[in-house]
Structures are given as structure tokens and as C-alpha cells.
Amino acid sequence: MIKSKNIIVIDDNGDLVELLTKAIHDNETVLFIQASSEIDKLDDLLGIEDYLILINEDSLKSDIRDLVGYLYNRTQYNITPIIVATGKEFDLSDDVQKLVPVISVLRKDVPPAILGHYLVNLLNSFESNRNLNALSGLPGNNVIDRKLNDSIESGKDFALMYIDLDNFKEYNEYYGFHKGDQVILFFTRILYEVMSECGAETDFVGHVGGDDFVVILQNTHIIKEVGDRIIAHFDAGISDFYEAKDLKNGYIEVRNRAGVMERIRIMSVSIIVVDGNEFRTTTLDNMYKKMMLYKKQAKMVKGSVLLQSPNASVTPPSD
Numbered sequence: 001m002i003k004s005k006n007i008i009v010i011d012d013n014g015d016l017v018e019l020l021t022k023a024i025h026d027n028e029t030v031l032f033i034q035a036s037s038e039i040d041k042l043d044d045l046l047g048i049e050d051y052l053i054l055i056n057e058d059s060l061k062s063d064i065r066d067l068v069g070y071l072y073n074r075t076q077y078n079i080t081p082i083i084v085a086t087g088k089e090f091d092l093s094d095d096v097q098k099l100v101p102v103i104s105v106l107r108k109d110v111p112p113a114i115l116g117h118y119l120v121n122l123l124n125s126f127e128s129n130r131n132l133n134a135l136s137g138l139p140g141n142n143v144i145d146r147k148l149n150d151s152i153e154s155g156k157d158f159a160l161m162y163i164d165l166d167n168f169k170e171y172n173e174y175y176g177f178h179k180g181d182q183v184i185l186f187f188t189r190i191l192y193e194v195m196s197e198c199g200a201e202t203d204f205v206g207h208v209g210g211d212d213f214v215v216i217l218q219n220t221h222i223i224k225e226v227g228d229r230i231i232a233h234f235d236a237g238i239s240d241f242y243e244a245k246d247l248k249n250g251y252i253e254v255r256n257r258a259g260v261m262e263r264i265r266i267m268s269v270s271i272i273v274v275d276g277n278e279f280r281t282t283t284l285d286n287m288y289k290k291m292m293l294y295k296k297q298a299k300m301v302k303g304s305v306l307l308q309s310p311n312a313s314v315t316p317p318s319d
Contacts, residue, residue, distance in 0.1 A: 005051040005123055010035045010042075010067065016056035016085050019108060023116030030123070037062040039070050050080050051126065054106070057086040081126060135181055136188040138207035144214055147204045148284070151216055151276060158276035159220045161227065162291050163269060165211035166299055170254045170264040175241075183241050183267070184211065190233040191215070197229065198222050220275075227271045227306035234269045235304055242266060270298035273308040 009017050009032050017034045024030055035045050037060045053071065057064055068082060085106040106118070131143045139147075151158045165187065172180035191205050191213065204216040217223060239247055246252050251263040272294040279287050290309075298307040 005030050005127075007032050007052045007054060008035050008046065008050050009033065009054045009056065010037050011054075011056040011059055012037050012061050013056075013059040015059065016054065016108065019112065019115065020054070020119065023112040024120060027116075027120065037067055039067065042070075051123070053080055053082045055082065055084050056108075057084050058108075083122070133207040133209070135184055136207045138188060138191075138205055138213070140207060140209070144206040144208065145284070147206070147216055148279070151218070152279050156218065156276075157220050159217045159223055160274045160276065160279070160291075161215040161217065161223070162272045162274065162295065163213040163215065163230070164272075164295055164298075166268045166270055166304075167264050168211035168267060170252065171241075171267055174252045174254050174264075179241060183238070186237060186241070187211075187213070187234065187269075190230060190237075194226055194229045194233065198225055223273055223308070224306065227273065230271065231269055231304040231306065238267050265302070268302075268304040270295060270301070270304070271306045272298055273306065275309065278309065 007020075007030060009020065011017050011034055014034060017032050020032055033045065035042060037055075039062065055064065055067065060067065064084070071080070071082060081104075083104045083106050085108050087108045104122070106115070108115075110118075131140050132138065133140050148160065165183070168180065168183065171183065188207070195203060195205055195215070199217070199222070200219050202218040204214075206214045206216075208214060215226065217226065242252075247266070251265050253261050254264055256262045272291060274287070274291060274294070278290070294307060294309055298305050301307070
């Protein structure tokens with residue numbers, strides 16, 4: 001996780017940096033970095049860790065349209081949000097409003113407390129969006145790690161389900177990434193549906209990336225029910241994503257790394273369940289390694305499978 005939210009403030013006279021520092025002086029996670037609007041001086045200052053770019057329109061020595069155009073054309077910074085701060089009328093000129101990626105206008109003539117509140121809310125929103133998988137909309141690794149640590153430290157029972165789609169990589173290469181994305185969305189909907197049917201508010205679903213997902217269950221007595229439902233929904237619907245000839249064959253043919261044609265079975269799903277107590281006996285890094293070993297075991301099984309680690313157990317529901 002980014003520990004310091006670097007905010008680049010393009011401010012030729014420094015008054016905006018001073019104002020912002022006063023507005024959120026008690027937030028140690030925010031670092032304001034003043035920059036000149038002279039384009040040739042920005043290259044060495046901008047970095048991949050930049051969280052936000054603020055432009056003080058009132059102090060610019062450069063034309064704002066040229067400046068934002070330059071920032072936008074720097075490929076690696078296309079996704080860095082830009083906010084224009086102004087002491088003028090709230091609505092900027094039409095030319096400035098059309099600039100991409102300017103996402104908002106910040107009024108400088110408001111009390112510092114209001115300015116600070118507005119900026120902190122924006123940062124919290126960006127933080128949330130950064131931690132969501134762009135395709136599935138599910139929380140990503142930063143949130144997964146936080147949720148897992150919270151579950152470990154709580155001392156309460158929990159179980160982690162690590163879910164992997166078997167043969168997805170080969171499917172993606174054979175049918176193309178667009179069809180692969182459709183499969184990921186299909187599986188995301190399954191997780192939403194199953195957890196809404198039998199999960200609890202305290203349970204959690206995350207997207208590690210690619211075709212890997214996690215579910216953290218606080219009510220461990222429903223492990224088998226959740227796993228069985230996920231498998232049933234997946235096995236019932238995955239055929240919709242294959243052509244008839246491939247379904248008839250029961251496989252697709254792809255060329256492996258050695259250049260040899262290989263038959264790859266229709267996709268299935270492997271679910272590995274790890275009891276929360278296992279996480280309390282070692283480090284997260286070691287547990288992730290163990291889960292990869294469990295995953296290899298599951299992939300040796302033909303078809304979809306729910307595999308519980310040696311120390312995991314299903315707690316029966318109470319009467």
C-alpha cells in the first residue's frame with residue numbers, strides 16, 4: 001500500500017501549497033510537493049507514485065491547456081487525476097473544462113477546514129478506487145491483506161477460500177482476452193449470487209487478479225455449502241462460453257511453450273479452503289506459499305473440486 005500520498009502541486013507562487021498545508025496539517029499520510037509550471041522542469045519531479053496533481057490556475061506562467069495536454073500525453077501518467085484550483089468564478093472556461101484528465105475544480109476562497117475536508121474526501125475516494133479490480137469491481141490485494149490481517153488479529157474463527165479457474169490461461173489465448181474477460185465477469189456474478197444467498201455481512205470477497213479470487217468466511221459452518229454452490233453455478237454455465245465443436249470434443253487445442261499442440265479440458269474451478277488458525281502459526285508469506293501447494297494438489301483433480309487443507313475443518317451448524 002502507498003504509505004505517502006504524494007500530491008504534486010503545480011504552483012508558481014506557492015500560495016496554494018501554503019493553503020493546503022494549513023487545511024490538512026494533521027494528516028501525516030499526505031505529502032505536498034511544489035512544482036513549477038515550466039514543462040521542462042516537471043520531468044524529473046513526476047513519478048509513478050504520484051497520487052494526485054493539483055494545478056494552481058491563478059499562478060501559472062504557462063498556458064494551462066498546454067500544461068494539461070503535456071501531462072495527459074505522458075503515457076504513464078494518464079490515470080493520475082488532475083484537479084484545477086482557482087480563485088476565479090467556480091466555472092472555468094470551456095476550454096479548461098474540456099481538458100482531460102481534469103476531474104474537478106477546487107475553490108481556493110473557502111475556509112481551510114472546508115477545503116481540507118473536501119480534499120480528504122477526494123483522497124479517500126481515490127484510495128477506494130485504486131484498490132478495486134478494474135474488471136470485476138471487487139477489492140484487490142491491498143484490501144485483501146487488510147481484511148485477512150483483521151481476521152487473524154480478531155482471534156475469531158474464519159476460513160479463507162482461495163479460488164482458481166482451471167485452464168483459464170489457455171482459454172484466454174485460444175478465444176482471446178475479450179472472451180476471457182466475459183468469463184471473469186461471469187464468475188464474479190457467481191460469487192455475488194452465492195454470497196448473497198448464504199453469506200453474512202461479515203464475509204468478504206476479493207479479486208487477487210487474473211482468474212484468482214478469495215472469499216473470507218467468518219461463519220465457517222457454511223464452507224461446504226458455499227463451495228458446492230460456486231462449483232454448481234460455474235459448471236452449469238461455463239459451457240455458454242465455448243463453441244459447440246469444442247464442447248463436443250470436451251477440450252480445446254492450443255500450442256504449448258514447446259510448440260506442441262496440447263488438448264486442454266473445458267474450464268473447471270478449484271477451491272482451496274484454509275482454516276484461519278493456520279494463519280496464526282506462521283507469516284502471511286509462508287501461508288501464501290502453502291496455498292500455492294494446495295492449489296497444485298487441487299489442479300491434479302479432473303474437474304471442479306473443493307479441497308480443504310489438512311488442518312481445516314467444517315464446523316457443523318449449531319442446533
